[in-house]
Amino acid sequence: MRVAPIPRLIVTRLALSVLSLFVVSLIVFSAVELLPGDTAERILGREATKESLAALRTQLRLSDPAPERYARWLGGIVQGDFGRSLVADRPVFSYIAGYLGRTLLLGGLALLIHIPLSIGLGLLAAARPDGASDLALSAAVLIGMSIPEFVVGIFLIMLLANDLQLFPPLALIDQAKSFGDVIHMLALPVITLNFAMTAYVVRQTRNSMIEVLKSDYVRMASLRGLSPLRVLFVHALPNALSPAINAIALNASWLVGGIVVVEVVFNYPGLGRLLVESIRFHDVPMIQGAALALSAAYIAVNLVADIATLLLNPKLRTRTA
Amino acid sequence: MTAAAHDLMTVASLTVDYRQQGQWHSVIRDLSLAVRRGEILGLAGESGCGKSTLASVLLGERRGERRLRAGSVQFDGIDLSTLRARELRRLRGVRLALVPQNGGASLTPTLRIGSLFAETLRAHRPHMNKAELAAEARRQLSQVGLPDPTGALARFPHQFSGGQQQRIALALALCRMPDLLILDEPTTGQDAMTRRGIIDLLIRLRLSSRMSMLYVSHDLATLSEICDRIAIMHAGEIVEIGQMEDVLLRPRHPYTRALVASIPRLEAPPDPALLPASRRTPERITA
Amino acid sequence: MTDLSVLLESRPRPAGRRFALQRLPVSAKVAGLVLLAYAAVAMLAPAIAPYPPNEIFVGSPFEPPSAAFLLGTDSLGRDVLSRTIYGSRTILLMGGAAAGLSASIGGLLGMFIGYRGGVLDEVAMRMLEIIMSIPSIIFALLIVGSLGASAPLVAVTVGLLSVPNVARVVRAATQSVASEDFITAARARGETSLSIVLRELLPNVTGTLIVEFSIRTGYSILFIGGLGFLGFGAQPPTADWGLMVNEGRGTIDASIWPVAAPAAGMAMLVTAVNLFTDGVNRLFGPAEQGGVR
Numbered sequence: 001m002r003v004a005p006i007p008r009l010i011v012t013r014l015a016l017s018v019l020s021l022f023v024v025s026l027i028v029f030s031a032v033e034l035l036p037g038d039t040a041e042r043i044l045g046r047e048a049t050k051e052s053l054a055a056l057r058t059q060l061r062l063s064d065p066a067p068e069r070y071a072r073w074l075g076g077i078v079q080g081d082f083g084r085s086l087v088a089d090r091p092v093f094s095y096i097a098g099y100l101g102r103t104l105l106l107g108g109l110a111l112l113i114h115i116p117l118s119i120g121l122g123l124l125a126a127a128r129p130d131g132a133s134d135l136a137l138s139a140a141v142l143i144g145m146s147i148p149e150f151v152v153g154i155f156l157i158m159l160l161a162n163d164l165q166l167f168p169p170l171a172l173i174d175q176a177k178s179f180g181d182v183i184h185m186l187a188l189p190v191i192t193l194n195f196a197m198t199a200y201v202v203r204q205t206r207n208s209m210i211e212v213l214k215s216d217y218v219r220m221a222s223l224r225g226l227s228p229l230r231v232l233f234v235h236a237l238p239n240a241l242s243p244a245i246n247a248i249a250l251n252a253s254w255l256v257g258g259i260v261v262v263e264v265v266f267n268y269p270g271l272g273r274l275l276v277e278s279i280r281f282h283d284v285p286m287i288q289g290a291a292l293a294l295s296a297a298y299i300a301v302n303l304v305a306d307i308a309t310l311l312l313n314p315k316l317r318t319r320t321a
Numbered sequence: 322m323t324a325a326a327h328d329l330m331t332v333a334s335l336t337v338d339y340r341q342q343g344q345w346h347s348v349i350r351d352l353s354l355a356v357r358r359g360e361i362l363g364l365a366g367e368s369g370c371g372k373s374t375l376a377s378v379l380l381g382e383r384r385g386e387r388r389l390r391a392g393s394v395q396f397d398g399i400d401l402s403t404l405r406a407r408e409l410r411r412l413r414g415v416r417l418a419l420v421p422q423n424g425g426a427s428l429t430p431t432l433r434i435g436s437l438f439a440e441t442l443r444a445h446r447p448h449m450n451k452a453e454l455a456a457e458a459r460r461q462l463s464q465v466g467l468p469d470p471t472g473a474l475a476r477f478p479h480q481f482s483g484g485q486q487q488r489i490a491l492a493l494a495l496c497r498m499p500d501l502l503i504l505d506e507p508t509t510g511q512d513a514m515t516r517r518g519i520i521d522l523l524i525r526l527r528l529s530s531r532m533s534m535l536y537v538s539h540d541l542a543t544l545s546e547i548c549d550r551i552a553i554m555h556a557g558e559i560v561e562i563g564q565m566e567d568v569l570l571r572p573r574h575p576y577t578r579a580l581v582a583s584i585p586r587l588e589a590p591p592d593p594a595l596l597p598a599s600r601r602t603p604e605r606i607t608a
Numbered sequence: 609m610t611d612l613s614v615l616l617e618s619r620p621r622p623a624g625r626r627f628a629l630q631r632l633p634v635s636a637k638v639a640g641l642v643l644l645a646y647a648a649v650a651m652l653a654p655a656i657a658p659y660p661p662n663e664i665f666v667g668s669p670f671e672p673p674s675a676a677f678l679l680g681t682d683s684l685g686r687d688v689l690s691r692t693i694y695g696s697r698t699i700l701l702m703g704g705a706a707a708g709l710s711a712s713i714g715g716l717l718g719m720f721i722g723y724r725g726g727v728l729d730e731v732a733m734r735m736l737e738i739i740m741s742i743p744s745i746i747f748a749l750l751i752v753g754s755l756g757a758s759a760p761l762v763a764v765t766v767g768l769l770s771v772p773n774v775a776r777v778v779r780a781a782t783q784s785v786a787s788e789d790f791i792t793a794a795r796a797r798g799e800t801s802l803s804i805v806l807r808e809l810l811p812n813v814t815g816t817l818i819v820e821f822s823i824r825t826g827y828s829i830l831f832i833g834g835l836g837f838l839g840f841g842a843q844p845p846t847a848d849w850g851l852m853v854n855e856g857r858g859t860i861d862a863s864i865w866p867v868a869a870p871a872a873g874m875a876m877l878v879t880a881v882n883l884f885t886d887g888v889n890r891l892f893g894p895a896e897q898g899g900v901r
């Protein structure tokens with residue numbers, strides 16, 4: 001009974017994640033099957049002769065039944081072989097890695113700002129629990145929820161990049177020469193992403209902190225003579241955090257979707273934009289690779305968020321299930 | 322002996338208000354009371370009369386929705402309301418401790434029992450090492466009759482029963498051996514054997530260390546076993562205070578008389594026929 | 609079951625439901641009026657739009673707002689006001705269709721698995737969980753990208769993607785009703801599952817369905833707007849707000865109006881939907897429903 005069954009819970013979630021990935025791969029594979037034409041036509045283009053098409057089809061074994069081709073494709077992916085890009089004529093894998101890295105950089109940076117910023121603001125707001133801040137927060141949540149991120153991004157570009165010239169309008173990160181450049185370029189996309197995420201977490205943190213500060217255990221902690229800092233950070237904060245973590249987890253998974261649009265707005269060479277572009281060019285292996293990688297990132301983010309929630313809640317942590 | 326010398330805690334003409342919907346309401350009115358050194362003073366009164374409020378005011382707790390409108394609270398000659406937060410903190414836990422009414426809710430859910438003890442012990446004695454902290458915590462936990470004290474240190478509050486949580490709260494309050502221990506209904510939720518154990522422990526402690534106690538309860542039977550004196554509280558005021566026997570045998574105030582009359586004379590198991598229908602053995606309902 | 613009176617029991621009709629709209633918070637009422645105004649503009653678009661939305665060079669490109677072009681013109685000299693007015697049609701139709709689709713399919717599915725329970729429920733829930741663990745935007749991009757973007761396809765895709773979310777909520781609401789006496793009574797009367805779901809359960813989860821429909825409307829509008837912006841929604845020359853923002857953003861230095869007008873229309877619409885959602889949620893949300901019943 002004393003052994004926390006947490007590893008088992010984590011294994012269950014992990015298994016579910018793998019299953020989800022598997023389903024994603026099925027969907028990705030079947031979706032591109034719906035594209036007009038077949039791979040041979042896409043590779044050789046319009047001018048291809050019948051003979052060369054037939055030859056390539058046999059070579060690629062395109063006449064095999066779909067399940068067989070799926071199995072072969074999945075087998076390749078497991079070994080890191082995502083095929084060759086039709087447009088760039090290079091292995092997809094080498095592309096994906098760089099684009100994934102840049103997407104993670106943008107997303108990670110956005111979260112890095114988001115977590116302390118929103119929790120900090122929430123704590124500040126909890127220090128003054130009056131009606132006015134509540135109303136302001138609710139309004140901010142509503143606005144953050146209601147304005148699409150591409151609108152926010154474009155207006156930020158107009159205001160901060162074009163008028164005030166504070167930041168570059170496009171995040172052409174390949175041209176960055178120093179870490180400072182990177183930060184400077186990513187500022188606007190990061191602000192855009194935070195625009196939608198912040199207010200909700202601030203409100204959750206504030207409300208739960210106000211509740212927790214009134215709780216018996218926080219009162220007793222200071223009545224036992226503990227220092228105010230200890231009461232705040234050891235007794236109150238961890239218990240107030242769980243709704244905030246849930247909200248952040250929701251935001252993190254929203255982020256994976258929101259980032260697609262934001263990458264396009266700022267011409268940022270990440271996975272989202274890569275996916276959008278490859279769909280436009282019908283670059284099947286690239287579509288498959290980018291969609292899989294992005295989905296994997298999403299599933300991983302959810303997994304991490306689940307586990308974080310689990311670890312922070314001792315009731316779940318010690319549940320004998 | 323002057324009054325100050327043999328009184329450890331003196332409450333003089335205390336009036337306490339709570340704010341509700343922007344209005345201040347008095348909950349304690351012009352209340353005076355003294356806890357003498359080495360005594361166990363009982364405090365009885367109906368639910369909602371202000372006992373828990375008084376208990377937390379005695380620890381100098383300051384809260385936004387509450388104010389001390391008049392009077393003073395002095396602990397060992399020190400006026401608590403004039404103390405600075407830091408000085409107040411040095412009293413709490415060390416010389417002045419509270420066992421709260423709702424023991425379970427007073428334990429931080431995210432911390433293991435071991436950490437709760439460690440931080441409480443360390444707050445005023447920073448130099449204890451891990452082994453000493455654990456040993457002391459184990460000693461306190463076995464003193465209040467908690468089974469498997471060693472294992473308990475690694476567990477979280479929610480893994481204990483309500484009665485066990487209450488005893489952990491008691492052990493936490495005891496671990497610095499305070500001069501004044503305020504107990505707010507410490508035996509609610511305990512079975513008869515455990516209650517006996519707790520009461521014996523408190524009596525032993527009083528004998529061995531001359532710890533003073535203010536024992537809050539509405540159970541006169543328990544109070545009569547353990548207290549030297551008893552104060553009866555009613556609607557925010559002390560209506561009667563005196564030696565245990567005097568108050569119980571010759572109650573003067575009408576409220577005290579009603580209270581004494583309601584002590585159950587013997588603890589016979591209730592007649593099943595008198596139980597509400599829901600608690601009787603269900604008869605099989607046939608279709 | 610000896611008591612026959614239970615068989616006669618009919619489903620409860622919570623008092624005050626009929627006057628629900630009057631009990632909405634003021635903010636939600638205002639939002640409701642704004643939504644009505646949007647609907648009116650969308651319906652009357654041909655009557656109120658000063659120009660045909662897709663006619664090019666009704667003015668010269670990038671004209672600033674004037675009496676002739678209240679919101680100026682875009683890069684092709686089209687009237688921004690007319691396009692924005694027609695754009696409300698596109699988004700309301702697509703968003704409404706998507707939300708209606710997810711609420712009806714998700715609602716039926718949720719009621720059905722919530723009512724039947726057992727293995728069916730277990731399996732269905734796991735499947736819904738897996739579908740929800742895949743990012744919708746990727747799903748939508750793949751489907752719309754493969755089949756070719758068009759307004760109906762986008763609406764259907766976005767609607768289907770929200771089915772699991774609705775189904776989960778409705779299932780929970782159904783489970784809390786399914787054990788009540790009037791359901792037992794209906795079953796004892798020998799009603800079929802389908803009839804119980806439609807005649808006994810549906811009236812009792814209407815509140816939940818309204819809330820879900822409202823939530824999904826706001827979500828779908830944002831989603832469809834985003835797809836339109838990415839070029840995977842309605843196709844040119846349709847007057848679609850997401851598309852208009854995308855078309856205008858490259859020339860924002862020349863004129864801000866082609867971007868600002870659809871953006872503002874979108875922001876105000878979603879704000880109104882969300883305020884309205886908040887209001888109906890307070891009326892019919894899980895907490896309140898428990899209280900009414």
Ligand SMILES: Nc1ncnc2c1ncn2[C@@H]1O[C@H](COP(=O)(O)OP(=O)(O)OP(=O)(O)O)[C@@H](O)[C@H]1O
Nearest residue numbers: 339340341348367368369370371372373374375386
């Ligand atoms: N935070 C608060 N705000 C407003 N009123 C309060 C607050 N806390 C307590 N009160 C009021 O003060 C009165 C005394 O409460 P208190 O908790 O001191 O009663 P008690 O004697 O301990 O009762 P019990 O035996 O039920 O524990 C009650 O009427 C209660 O409603």
Ligand SMILES: [Mg+2]
Nearest residue numbers: 372373374422
């Ligand atoms: Mg009390």
